[in-house]
Amino acid sequence: MNLYQDERLPLILEELKRHQRITVEQICARFGVSRDTARRDLVKLEEQKVIIRTRGGAILPSAHQEVKGYHQRLETVSKEKKQIGEKAASFIHEGDRLILDTSTTVQALADFFPNVRCTIVTNSINLADLLSAKKHADIQLLGGKLEKKHRYLYGASVIERLRSYYVDKLFLGVVGISEHGLTIAHEEDGMVKRTMLQQAKQKIVLADHSKIGVTDYFKLADLSDIDVLITDRSPPYSFHQLLQQYGVELVITGEETEE
Incomplete structure (x- = not known):
């Protein structure tokens, strides 16, 4: 050529x-x-x-884009995030004990939350409000310092309280997921998410295709620390191979589960 x-x-x-x-x-x-x-x-x-x-x-150079405020992000919840939220909701069953984090991708599952008896632990003000309408949902809102822009509670009291709970499933959003692991923009949020991972039997990450291959500021976990990745498009072959290497189940919305 x-x-x-x-x-x-x-x-x-x-x-x-x-x-x-x-x-x-x-x-x-x-x-x-x-x-x-x-x-x-x-x-x-x-x-x-x-x-x-x-x-x-x-x-490629890193794209250090400012993470928008919570209300701005809610206004731009994409069709892909809604599809991921719907798929994530299918993982919730009668009697489950759950931790839900503060990301808008995780909040997208609230619209599809099944009518089952379950216990929800969260530090998201918006999620607690939305899910309070669910008759059979028992909600434990973790108290701590309020991050006003992004609408979550954080700090030592949140982490200490989290360590008292052992749950069946965690639904977690990230800013980036790559060969370097799971990353987030803010350290205080990352420390809470890291503790959440320690308290759940099954760790389920929700990330649309734009998050795959991205590495942001604060690393909260390795790929080997998670069990399931739900996304909207098949990732690059090299990343797919990494997921298989670490035993992460890949679920793509609209497609069959891949082992």
């Missing part, structure tokens, strides 16, 4: 966006160029500030 550099560069970027990283060897094989030419391509892309060069290749 004989292409000029200005023709190769956008194609290299496409490969990077698809796979999150690329090596010099992959560029050589893909475009039929020498290692020196591949390196020059990466230098040019680095000058344009669209990649970060690494030893032997390149990765």
Whole structure:
């Protein structure tokens, strides 16, 4: 494939966006160029500030986007999140003891919450309010310091109280899930989520496709710490392989469960 550099560069970027990283060897094989030419391509892309060069290749720079306030995020709850919420609700059964975290993806399951007797532990003000309409739901709202913008309770008192509960299932949202594990934007929220993971028999992560391959600021767990990932699109093959390696069940909305 004989292409000029200005023709190769956008194609290299496409490969990077698809796979999150690329090596010099992959560029050589893909475009039929020498290692020196591949390196020059990466230098040019680095000058344009669209990649970060690494030893032997390149990765995409992190997109440090501000996490919107809770009400802003509720206004933009996507069709994908609603589909994930509906699928997550099918995991809830009579007599379950549950922990529900504060993410809007987890809140999306409230619209589909089954009419069963269950116990819910949460630090989300909005979820507690929504689920209070469920006749058979016994709700334990964890008390602590109020994070006004994102509408959750956090702090030492929340973590201490959480450690008193042992539940059947946890439904957890994240900002990013990647080979580096589960990450979140705020450390105080991450510490609460980390404790939630310790208190549940089955850990179920809800994440739409935009969260897969993303690594944010604070790591709260490894992939090996979770049992199920519910998402709306099949992830890249390499990430799918990682999930299988760590024994994580992948559930894709509208598709059959994959082992």
